[in-house]
Amino acid sequence: xxxxxxxxxxxxxxCGERQLAIVNGKNTFTTSWRDFPLVFVTVDFEVLQCQNCxxxxxxxxxxxxxxxxxxLCSQTRQFIDIIKSKTHLKSKDIAALIGISATYLSxxxxxxxxxxxxxxxxxxxxxxxxxxxxRKLNPELDVVNVDLLLHA
Amino acid sequence: xxxxxxxxxxxxxxxIVEKFLAGDxxxxxxxxxxxSVAQVMTILRCSEKEAEEKxxxxxxRLEPADFSDNNFQWGTTNDIYGLENYEDHNWYLKFxxxxxxxxESVNEISFHPVGDFLLVANGRVLKVTxxxxxxxxx
Numbered sequence: 411x412x413x414x415x416x417x418x419x420x421x422x423x424x425c426g427e428r429q430l431a432i433v434n435g436k437n438t439f440t441t442s443w444r445d446f447p448l449v450f451v452t453v454d455f456e457v458l459q460c461q462n463c464x465x466x467x468x469x470x471x472x473x474x475x476x477x478x479x480x481x482l483c484s485q486t487r488q489f490i491d492i493i494k495s496k497t498h499l500k501s502k503d504i505a506a507l508i509g510i511s512a513t514y515l516s517x518x519x520x521x522x523x524x525x526x527x528x529x530x531x532x533x534x535x536x537x538x539x540x541x542x543x544x545r546k547l548n549p550e551l552d553v554v555n556v557d558l559l560l561h562a
Numbered sequence: 563x564x565x566x567x568x569x570x571x572x573x574x575x576x577x578i579v580e581k582f583l584a585g586d587x588x589x590x591x592x593x594x595x596x597x598s599v600a601q602v603m604t605i606l607r608c609s610e611k612e613a614e615e616k617x618x619x620x621x622x623r624l625e626p627a628d629f630s631d632n633n634f635q636w637g638t639t640n641d642i643y644g645l646e647n648y649e650d651h652n653w654y655l656k657f658x659x660x661x662x663x664x665x666e667s668v669n670e671i672s673f674h675p676v677g678d679f680l681l682v683a684n685g686r687v688l689k690v691t692x693x694x695x696x697x698x699x700x
Contacts, residue, residue, distance in 0.1 A: 413588075
């Protein structure tokens with residue numbers, strides 16, 4: 411276990427002040443990560459921040475990576491849920507539209523895996539307007555009719 | 563050719579970094595993440611942990627001939643080194659050794675691609691090898 415008090419006494423490398431505090435990085439900490447140009451951390455995690463200049467300093471890389479993976483999983487699940495709720499398509503249909511297997515989509519939804527940036531971004535764009543996007547991806551598929559057929 | 567000498571014993575720096583790689587997370591401190599870990603993550607497309615380890619291994623590869631200069635900032639002298647052709651780029655390193663109640667750790671202030679030509683102790687000039695994607699030749 412790390413004694414975080416050691417870090418609190420240290421100097422910020424951006425402004426030179428010794429005003430570090432442990433803060434919750436949720437909704438404020440962003441970073442590039444693997445193939446993601448930018449990840450917005452949306453789960454609770456502890457990070458050091460200079461109270462003078464706002465510089466974030468990470469002291470436990472594993473916890474940062476875990477927070478980023480959890481954020482990506484959470485966001486991915488939300489995108490899939492939005493697409494499902496607005497199109498009423500089944501998982502296998504959504505997976506086929508996006509070009510991934512139903513098993514993979516299921517593992518993304520459960521959080522067992524996190525997606526590549528390409529898949530994450532595709533799901534995000536689709537979630538912005540799921541009905542229109544699904545129609546563009548497969549013009550022959552009438553999402554509304556599918557909905558009516560499935561829920562009649 | 564630089565006439566200054568490094569303040570910190572490179573072998574001592576490496577010993578401290580070895581302890582970091584062995585699991586003591588207090589031994590390597592990235593006090594300006596945006597100029598070190600975050601840069602490595604962006605350029606090499608890796609995770610936070612991988613970026614920290616790449617930086618640690620880069621420090622272990624340094625030789626006295628890679629020394630470039632030192633500077634004085636916020637009451638502390640920092641040593642500046644240039645590392646050639648590591649992960650396909652030339653890198654600028656700036657660090658000092660922290661001494662906290664007798665416990666020493668390496669403060670890695672900067673670890674990023676060489677932004678301008680960097681002259682190192684043996685007369686080599688490290689060229690710019692990385693250009694951010696948002697910059698064009700225009």
